[in-house]
Amino acid sequence: MTTSQILRRIGQAVLVLLVTFTLAFIMLSALPGDAVSARYSSPDLGLSPEQIAQIRESYGADESLIAQYFSTLGGFLVGNFGYSVQTGTAxxxxxxxxxxxxxxxxxxxxxxxxxxxxxxxxxxxxxxxxxxxxxxxxxxxxxxxxxxxxxxxxxxxxxxxxxxxxxxxxxxxxxxxxxxxxxxxxxxxxxxxxxxxxxxxxxxxxxxxxxxxxxxxxxxxxxxxxxxxxxxxxxxxxxxxxxxxxxxxxxxxxxxxxxxxxxxxxxxxxxxxxxxxxxxxxxxxxxxxxxxxxxxxxxxxxxxxxxxxxxxx
Structure with a gap:
């Protein structure tokens, strides 16, 4: 197998991963509800709207969908998958x-x-x-x-x-x-x-x-x-x-x-x-x-x- 063939196969693999990431991001974003709001809007926590807004900002949930997509993609490229909404751990x-x-x-x-x-x-x-x-x-x-x-x-x-x-x-x-x-x-x-x-x-x-x-x-x-x-x-x-x-x-x-x-x-x-x-x-x-x-x-x-x-x- 020539070098060009190997590079083409690697390029195809990268393209598949990019398409998979994009489709998964779109489908998960289209799910009803907001994980941050569902987790932190409970009256039992006693958080104010301002505090919830700060939490949403820390998770990037207040940004536009396009901004979230590129921000998340950039994080994945460097091994940063974000933080769990439920536990707060990486x-x-x-x-x-x-x-x-x-x-x-x-x-x-x-x-x-x-x-x-x-x-x-x-x-x-x-x-x-x-x-x-x-x-x-x-x-x-x-x-x-x-x-x-x-x-x-x-x-x-x-x-x-x-x-x-x-x-x-x-x-x-x-x-x-x-x-x-x-x-x-x-x-x-x-x-x-x-x-x-x-x-x-x-x-x-x-x-x-x-x-x-x-x-x-x-x-x-x-x-x-x-x-x-x-x-x-x-x-x-x-x-x-x-x-x-x-x-x-x-x-x-x-x-x-x-x-x-x-x-x-x-x-x-x-x-x-x-x-x-x-x-x-x-x-x-x-x-x-x-x-x-x-x-x-x-x-x-x-x-x-x-x-x-x-x-x-």
Whole structure:
């Protein structure tokens, strides 16, 4: 990949983030009500109109929408996400505390999903396991139909309450990751396995596989040395997309299991109409999504020799 192509991809990623920020800002600004007024106009606080006006000025809520947009955008460019209307703390501080837990959950769920998808795909496409191929081919459509919040509730009821294998109260950090990781990984396993199964079947039909078989290579050697190796490349793209979606999916899963992370931040921000926090979460989730897909785009020519030959040609 040439330097101009890399710069173009980076420019496209920046443009996507800018559009995401703009749309999120417009949509959040269009919500009814004013978070500052809703938070500080309560009679229980006993604040005068002058004091409320000063608070609105400190948050920049008294400025025009255009001025707020460019002021907020400038702050985001330098890592200043503003201050939470509900707590008064810096949004960047809240994100620094919540994001590591969410990313840890997303990474573990992605690794588990990749392992499950690989096992399902192998058992669903190897002729040696023909008697169970139908069962494993039916697993991805079944997994994709399972909502993560419903799956999380079922796991809590069965694994924690009925079997008592994993507690949900007073857990260690490791125990607290088990059920959320499984819950988040199952829906991601489905598309990964579907793409990999289809890719394996396409590679098996390629002429070079017949040529390798004609040379006397064993079926297991052909499958793991030639078929799987080539079938994994198309799966790389969908894997990048799904990992970006995992950060958003972790928000729902964390809310179900009461984990501290972006999920809890999102629920609190929505309940309190805390626009600075909501805007920061949307942009951070989009940034992770765009960054992962940018890395996949840049790595694809490195991993696929056919693309390198095409570029040289």
């Amino acid at each position: 949004v960047a501080t809240q994100l620094a505390e919540a994001l590591p837990g969410t990313l840890t959950l997303a990474i573990l769920a992605f690794l588990l999903a990749a392992i499950l998808a690989l096992v399902i795909s192998i058992l669903a496409t190897m002729d040696r396991f023909a008697w169970i191929k139908g069962i494993f081919q039916a697993l991805p459509p079944f997994f994709v139909s399972l909502p993560s919040f419903w799956l999380g509730i079922i796991l809590i009821q069965i694994v924690s309450f009925r079997l008592g294998w994993v507690p949900v109260i007073g857990t260690t950090p490791a125990q607290g990751l088990i059920l959320p990781t499984i819950t988040l990984s199952i829906p991601i396993t489905a598309p990964l396995a579907q793409v990999l199964i289809r890719s394996i079947e396409e590679v098996k039909a390629q002429p070079f596989i017949a040529a390798v078989r004609a040379r006397g290579a064993g079926e297991m050697w052909i499958f793991f040395r030639n078929i799987i190796r080539n079938a994994l490349l198309p799966t790389l793209t969908i894997a990048g997309i799904l990992f970006g979606e995992l950060v958003g999916g972790a928000v729902v899963t964390e809310a179900v299991f009461g984990r501290a992370g972006l999920g809890q931040m999102t629920v609190n921000a929505v309940a309190n109409r805390d626009m600075p926090v909501m805007l920061a979460i949307v942009v951070i989730a989009a940034a992770v999504y765009v960054l992962i897909n940018l890395i996949v785009d840049l790595l694809y020519p490195v991993l696929d020799a056919r693309l390198r030959r095409r570029e040289r040609a």
